Every structure is written in C-alpha cells, then in structure tokens.
Amino acid sequence: MVTIVKYQQNDDINENGDILVNSISTYILSRKKIRENLKSKNNLKVIVSKKYANYYLDFEENKNVKVEERKKIMMNLTSLSLSKNIIKDLLYVKNKEKEEQNQLKKRYLEFQEDYPSEFLNILEKTSLDEFFEFFLEGLIFSKYKEYNFNILMENNPLKNFYKFFQNKIFEQTFIENYNLLLGIIEKINAKLKRTEKKIQMFNEFQMDKFLGDISGYLNFEKEFYIKNVLEELNLRVNYMEIKGYIELLTEKFQGNYEDILVFLEELKEAKELHGKSLENIEEWIKYYRDIYVKYNGEFYRETIEEKIKSIEKKYGANLNYLKESYKKIYLDMNEKFQNYYFENYGNIYNISNKRCLDSLLIESKKYIEKKKTLYLFIDCLRYDLWLNIKNDLKVKGFHCQNDDMAISGIPTVTKYCKKMLYSGKKYNQELNRDNQKNFIEVFQNRNIKEIKNIDELGDNIEGDIFLYEILDIDKIFHSIKDLDRDYIYLTLKSKLDKIFENITPEKFNLVIMTDHGALKLYNENLKSINFKNGDYEIENHGRYIRIYSNFYNEKKYLETKESFKECKEFYTISREEMLKYSLPLMEGLKENYFFLIYKNGYFPKATGEYNHGGISLEEVMIPFGIFTNEVPKYKDISIEIQENILEANKISDFKILLKNENQLNNVTIFLQFQKYKNTFEQIKGNKIITIPLNLEERDGSLKDNLIIEFEVMGEIKNLKFPVEIQVKENKGKKLSKKLKESRSLL
Template sequence: MSNINILWVDDEIDILKPHILFLEKKGYTVSTCNNGADAIDMCDENNYDIIFLDENMPGLSGLETLVKIKSKRPNIPVVMITKSEEEYIMDDAIGNKIADYLIKPVNPHQILLSLKKNLDHSRLISEKTTSNYQQEFRKIAMDLAMVNSYSEWIDIYKKLVYWELELENISDSGMIEILESQKQEANTLFFKFIKKNYADWIYNDDHEPILSNTLFKNVILPEVKKSKGTLLVIIDNLRYDQFYILEQTITKYYKKEEEISYFSILPTATQYARNAIFSGLMPLEMEQKHPNYWKNDTDEGGKNLHEEDFLRAQLNRLRENLKLAYYKITNLKSGKQLADNFNSIKENDLTVIVYNFVDMLSHAKTEMEVIKELASDDKAYRSLSNSWFKNSPLLEIIQKAQNLGLKLIITTDHGTINTKTPSKVIGDKNISSNLRYKTGRSLSYEDKEVFAVKNPKEIGLPSISINSSFIFAKEDLFFAYPNNFNHFVKYYKNTYQHGGISLEEMIIPCAIFVPK
C-alpha cells in the first residue's frame, strides 16, 4: 500500500486535510492541488495510481480536466467527486470512463472503499456481495451518526456481524479492512453510549434492555413454563458471529422460533455475568442476599461454584417448582458421559448445561502457541469454534434433545474481543487481575481510555474494600502494568479477552428453538 500514489484535486483542498491525514495514516502517499490546470501539469510529471477530482472548480471544471487527463493518461482511474446529482454531469463523467462517482460530503471510509475497489485488482470477489455491502456501508455510516438507543445498537451490531460473515467468503482483504474500520468506529461510539446510559439501566425496570440478571425471569422462564421439557445450553464466552456459525449446524435438527439480543452486565466476565443469569440478581444483591455463595475478585476459591444454588434460589424466590437438572461440562470426558446418559433427563422440566469449551479456547490462545496459530484472527477463531462444535458431545446432546422433543434455548454469558492496544494502569497489590476491567483502591489510569465508576453501587457492583472503584476498558484495549510493560504487551496482544465494553462482549444472543 505504501507504493500507492494519489492525486487529490479540489479547490477547497485545505478543508480536506483530515481525509488526507486519514489516508496517509493508512500508508497512502497523497499529493494535492486546487485547480485543474495544475492537476494536468502534475500528471505530466508524475505517475499517479488514482486521482480524486472535484467536479465543481473555478477555471477548468472537473469534467474538462478529466477529458485532458484521460487524453494523456487513459488508463489512470479517476474518481469524480461532486455536490451535484444532475444527470447530465453523471452521464458525461461516466462517458469519459471515470472509475467511480462520489457525492459530497464524502467521509474518509468512502474514500478508502473507493481506493480498495479500484486498486485491489488481485481479489476474487463476488460482485453481488461487494455491491450489496457498498450500498449497506453508507447506510450503516448514517445509522452510526444517529444511533441513540440500545435497540438501534443491537440492529447495527447484527448488521456488522452479518457483513463480517458475508465478506469472509471472499478473498479481498481490502473489503475486510473497510469493515474492520467501520467496526472500530462503531465501538468508539458504543463505548460513549454505554458510559452515558449504563447506570440508568440498572435500577430502571421500565426502560432498560434485557440484562444478564433479568434474562431468566423475562425470557427463559416463560418458555420453560409453556413447554413439556426444555434444554437450556449456556456456552461460555460465545460471540454473536460464533453463534451464527454454530446455528447453521443446529438448524439441521431444530427450527429457530425466536432470537432475543440482550446485554451482558459489566464486568463482562463469567463470575459476574453468568452468576447474574442464574441468580436473577446484580452482583451487589448476590453479595447481600447470598454471602455464602458470592465471592469477589480478591477472595480465595472458585468464583462460579454455586450456579445451581443461585438458580434454585431464584426459582424459590419466583415461587416456581420445576424439576431441574444442572450440568457443567469442562472437558471431553464429562461431555461424553452426559451425551451417553442424556435420555435419563427426559422427565425434567428444565435441564441446564453450562458448556465451557469456547472460554477454554480463548484462554488457550493466550497460553499456547499452536492455538495462536490456529485462531490468529476472528475468521480463524470462528472456524476453530465451528470445527469443535461439529465434533463435540454437545452436538450429540442437541440431537438427542431433538429426539426427545425438547425445546432448546441457546445463550451465553458474555462475548469476547481480540485485544490489540495496551492501556497503562497502576494499582495496589490487591488490584484484580482481569485485563479488560480492574477493581481495587488507588487505581491510576488514562481517563479517556476507561469507563471509571468511583461508587460501584451505582451500577449494582460490590466494593472489595472501602474506596475501591471499577474501571472498564474501551474498544480493543487491554490493561498493562508499567513494570515489565513490553514483555506483558507482547504476551497479551492479539489475544481474546473479556470484561470490558465492546459490542462483541456486551451484545449477545439468546435463541429459542423447537424440534424439527
């Protein structure tokens, strides 16, 4: 990309400085001028790979400049940019073989999209997929500029996931780069949205989205009560893109009846989010009502050892008398044992299975070089998850559930994000260890890079000590200590983490299936 030379011609070129800096940051070389005559002279003296040409300029117009440039350099792609949508201008420009046509105001991502489309000749791309994404790209960009509710954020994220899965089938890294850029922009805006609105969701039953602590009561329990038997599968650490890949196999046996998107509570970590699902409580309430079950970050012992106890306590509180079985699968052996004996659960009202493979996969990517190779990016991570699922006892269990006529509910506790950018943090020796959130006293951090909560009670979280606070990382950041910083960053960069604020971690699926 560093060899790509661009000429940008516009009589208001100074206004376009941010666009030019954006392209230079991406590795392009950009030359500029503010009139057609200079543009023609510059084309005589230099070999440009592409020209962005303003149509409406004093002196030589864009169309006149285009004709003169094409007479000398017929093969150079020219992208016409204009405020006017008059048909004759478009006809003239197209007749003179422009490469692309953009209507002002343009944003940097549109320019990048046009560059990829015109200069990346090596790609083998489905014309329909490209065309559809180009149309959707502008709509998503407009939606991002106006999004103002949690339901709109769900819609935007699911669109981005859809296009991520569509584009992975084409060998065009340029298109993926465009999408990644749009996802980054979305996560930047989503962080601001969560920072502004999250605290209001916690204690406002009327307007909040479905959260971890309300999922069972509001979504799962009504489905259980209207069925003869239900299998609830919670796959730890499952993102929306992974869910859609797994769903392709599930729908061979089950028909999807409904899909609900809900929000993981903060921190988007198992001990908080999954315990909230089972207890129907926020972590602060768990600590108050069930001190014998709840453990804070710095407490000794396992943090997820009482999920069945939390669930039974919630059912008692709701005065529901269900015949319940609970299983946690953390290895192949226990998965096979449950699959072999699955018919024994057919009399249950509700059978709950917590399946931990995807979480183990994300941790293994951090710790094992071979997994780092196999799951080097999101596409490979999805592929590895799919390969596991197709050969797992869980699929056999789902097949047996279909044969028993059980309703199937599949959900997760939180998602995960590939962390790429370190953020320095300092705290006392009792600071929590998670890389996407920290809790403790005397935390020192970069204000702009975190959502800081001085009073954890405001968002339903317990305090591990007096004056302890929480901070949550934004976008793809991960916390690193100044001591041994470079070694730490090298070890954890490009690993899958959770606990912070991103679309991938917070917006997650709960899907209801009926047997085919």
C-alpha cells in the same frame, strides 16, 4: 487501330494476339507491338494492369489509339473474394496458404484504388502478419487524442494515417471480428502497458475524462481505470459518485462489474449512522444487529475489511487508507457505545428491561412449560458466532422462537455476569450463593438436573430442566492468536453435534445462553497498563481491574480516587457508584475500593488476540435463544402511509410504515414507476421506509406500486401495494421565478 484497355481483370486471357501487361517484360513487349501496329495500321488490344496503366500516356494522344477504361473494378475484387474493407480482406487472405496469400495480395494491390498509395506501398513491402498488426494498432490507438496516437505509433509505419483510421466501417468490422483478433489485441495491450509512462493521462489520472480518451478495447485500459477509480475511495466519501464512474465503465467495456457495485453499496451501508448519535439501547441493538455484525462480524461472514482486501487483490488497487478508515469507524462507534453504556448503565439495567441478564431465565419460562428443556450455557459466545450455530440448529429441527439480543453487565466477565444470569438478580443481591443453587431456585418446584457428562442426556432421561455448560470457548478466545473463523466455529459445532445425537426437538426444548462476548484486540492500538500499588490487592482479569484490601482506609481511598480523576485509560467505578453498577462494597471479607474498566485501545496485561471485561459492542451484545420444534408462522404484512405530500422539484421523503411481525431476510423494496430500489439484509418487526424522490410539478396525484420482495421461513414472497403521492407546488422555486420575472421588467 490500337486499343489500350485499363484495367486487367482476373478472367482476362491472351487471345487473338492480345497482350496482357502485368510485368516489366510484357510492358516492353507491348510498347514495341504498339509502335509496329501504328505503322502497319493493324488491330491490337493491350490489356494493362493497374500498376502499368499510367505508362502509356505518350500513345494515348495518338488518334489511332483508343483507350477503354473499365469502371467496375469491384467485379475484379469480388472475383478474388475480396472487398473494399481492408480488415475483412486481410482476414480472408491470412487464412490462405502462403503461396496463395502472395498471389491474392499482389492482385489486391493492383485493383485497390480507394486507399492512399503510400498506405498500399507499406502493405506491398510488409508481410501480411506484420501489416495487420500495424493496421490494428493504428485503428485502436486512433481512438486516443492525436498527440497520444503519435507517441504510441512512434515505430509504426502507418503513423501518418490518424484520420484514415477513424473510418466507422473499419471499427464496425473490427468489433464484428473481435474474437478472431484477440492474439493481436493482446500484443497491442502489452505495448500500451510498456508505453503508459509516456502518456500524460496515465500519469495524471482524471476520472471524469479518462474513458473518453481511450479505445475501450484493451484490458490494460480497463484495469488501469478500475484500479485508479477504486483508489479514489481512499480520498472520497461519496461512494455513489464512484459507483457512477464504475457504471460508465459498463458502457465502455463489455463485462460484469456487479461485484464492485455491490461492494460500493456495502461501503455506504457499513458507514451508516457513523457520526450520528444513537439515543437509547434499542437503537444501539438495532445498529449492532443490522449494520455492525453484518460488516464487522468476523465469525459470521466476510467483514468489510476482508471485502476490501478481496477487491484490492482482484483489481490490484491499494486501499490501505480505506481499510484504516473503516477500522476507525468501528473503533469510533465502540467508543461512543462504551461512553453511552457506562454513563447510562443504571437506567439500562433496571428491573423493567427484559434484555438484561437477570431477566432472561424468568422470561424463558413461558416457552418451556410443556416439555423437557435443556439450558445450554456457552461461556463467551459472541453474537456473530451464534448466528452460524442458530442456522445449524434449524437444520436439526430446533426453531428459534425468541431470537433476540441480550445485554451483558459491567464488567463483562463470568464472575459477575454468570451469577446475574443464573440467579435472576443483580450481582450484589446474590453475592455469596452458588450459581447452580441460584439456577435451581429460579425454577423452584421443577425437577432440575445438572449434566456433567453429555452422554447422560437422552430423550428418555428423567427430569424437567437440564443444565449443561460448555466452558472452553472462552479459553480458546483467551489463548489462541490468529484465531481462525472456521476453527472456533467447528470446535463449537462438534460439541453441539454431540449433544444433538442424544436429544430430539420432539422431546426437548432448548435454551442457549451466555454471559458475555469477546473483543478482538488490534496490536497497533493496544497500550498495556499495569496498575501497581503496594497498599492494595489487585484482581486483574481481562479488561478490568478490581482494587480491594483486607480493610477500608478512608484517607487512602480518597487519595487514590483523586489520582484517578485525570486517567484516560479506564473508567473508574468508585465505592459511591458501585450500587449503580450492582457491584458490592465487600466480597467475602475483602473491601472493594475501585473497579477499573479499560477503554477501547487499552488492556491491563499480556493477553490473547481476544479479550473481555470491558465495554464494547462485541462484549456487551450477546445472544439468548429459545428453541422448540414449532415452525414460526408467517403473519400478513401491511403498509401505512406516513408521509405522501411531497414538494415538487426538490428531494422530498415519501415515508411508509411497514407493519410486520415476521423476520424478513434479503428484502428488496421497489417503487415500480419511479425506478426506486433499496435492499435490506433483514427486517425484524415494524420499519419506517423512507424513499427520497425528486418529482416534477403535475396536476393531481401520482400513482405507483410499492413492491416488496423478501425471504421468510425458507420461502420467497412478492407483495404489491398501490400507493398515491400528492405533489405540491415548490413555493421556494415559485418565489424565485417571480423575483426573476419582476427584475426582468425593470
């Protein structure tokens, strides 16, 4: 009897005359022996490897031939430390020495029966490293549509196995061993990068489909998606829609894209109020402090333009149009502000407005009665620069008691504004008096000393009130192009450090004041205009022109006034309007005819990168700070419900008044169960919090917790307030439903 055993296993041995068939020579020998034993009727066992198993069919029909088929093939693969998972197997084999690799590969091909023979033939003819790259390429690109798979696999011998690669076990093993495969994955990534122009979806980017048509494993896919989604910002204003597409990215790729999500929130906030009308100076001050300085305060922190450039550089996106659009936003807001301020200046600069230059010194008196006080005048101190030095002063023990915005005059130049500041009066009321004499008069009955040399100052100096002036910041703004943020800050800081080497907060109060700010001039928007008229004298300083003469000529005045009516480059203050702007008809023996205030985008002569004299937020909004050694005390915060009856199934506003007397920083507000979250960099004073909610209909009210987290006076606090929201029926939807039901009955 002849027994043919299929298939060979690793532990089979040649004993008792058995024949192991695993080569052409043993195959030929076995056929010879089978024929001999069939004649002699002796027993013979032939153990056949898989490769030769199908070559004995002619003998299998003989009644004296018995065929044994071994079913437990996995035992053989297991004994080889292999499995039916080709990725695991290839990784295992690749880690062996070359000779052992070849042996294992050979045995693997003999015993593996789960994969198509064409697939195994390619494995047999290809080196392990090469085959592994072919396989992983196919696995990754099988996530693409089949027509894209065919393009990407054009030169890959496994290009006919699109469906074969879509085996979930393969993908799971690939994910588990991802870090071990990074070298090969990077090669596949490079191939995609080279081939992208052949793939339609890389040439016609569709934001809503792209992530569903890629593998999610290649860096180029991620980089391409981020770049193209970000470039949509050049065209779209719905930043939250873009945010949604970035959030989808986190589901497809592992990674942290918080910088982009924060950036999109900042874009949204930076654009807040653009296009809306701000009704009064307090609204403009709030806008400037809370939004404008935060995103356009170049001497305080990274501006929105710098943030855009940073995102561009990191993700390779072109956001030129976005940059220009934000530059335009701030130019537009400045244009709105200059129109508002010029037209309403008479009402704003009245005796009751304590923000005006002529009220500041008088207001400061109530803070300084008990101690020596240094009044420090810094010419041309921008508000964003002030924010930095205010923090430095806190470190030195000087705590700001009256951190508020002041407003400069028209025109925003030292000649007019400093006189108002020092005198406590309008310019035309104190025309010919010396600034220092005016300052002394404000503090009559006090021992006042003007400090010329900072070394004169000290805790033991005799006197009550001291005046010291830093005048060269204005010169820096006027003279240096490409002014570096750090340069001007460090210049000012070094001067302040010198002062505070000599005085301490225990002995001195401190008042910091200025006369005006400065506006950055963008070359592409500037138009130089030189007003020349031989009949007049011209005082041309920064962004304003004073037109005057030795005598007044009515006819000449009216002719010139008529010629200015169609002028678009500047605001004209005629003689009839000078009283409104507290400007004098005469200065010395000179007759003033006109003051011309240049509008944004225009300047009267060659200048540095920064200038002033006009009407912009940066020139008008200025700091005035009073410092003592007393640490401000935290006052309890409460809330008051303003609107809590909301209509169901539509977006309705839940409004809360935050009753607050503190300056809160880095504020986050949550509605715990509605998953609402909003952040504010700073909240100063009371604030209405508007929370848009879309609630389903329900019986009774909805209860939630309003959670407020914030930083105040160096501490982080967390407050929780229970709130109740009434949900009323949506009458519009109810009526629509009734109409629909009534139609269905017809």
